[in-house]
Amino acid sequence: MSFLTRTPRAIASSSRTVSRPRLYAIVQPRLRRTYATAEEKFDPLTIERDSDEVDVCIVGGGPAGLSAAIRLKQLEQEHGREIRVVVLEKGAEIGE
Secondary structure (H helix, E strand, O other), X not given: OOHHHOOHHHXXXXXXXXXXXXXXXXXXXXXXXXXXXXXXXXXXHHOOOOOOOOOEEEEOOOHHHHHHHHHHHHHHHHHOOOOOEEEEOOOOOOOO
């Protein structure tokens, strides 16, 4: 009689033990947080930043942000004014 055709009672009373598959947990390394000491005070003036002059800045490049930018550019053409519209998106792709 093969192992696969035995009944559950026969498997339990068998002298052979049934090995269970091992479960491995995925362990993610913890990020270490570093804090500034009292001597290393944060100075926002020392950080390099980009700046730009815009008329409208839309935060978020999803469907609503993109449609707002498109509509503003359409209104720009209708009224004959030139405005600068910028869409900021934190994600890798725009429009999601």
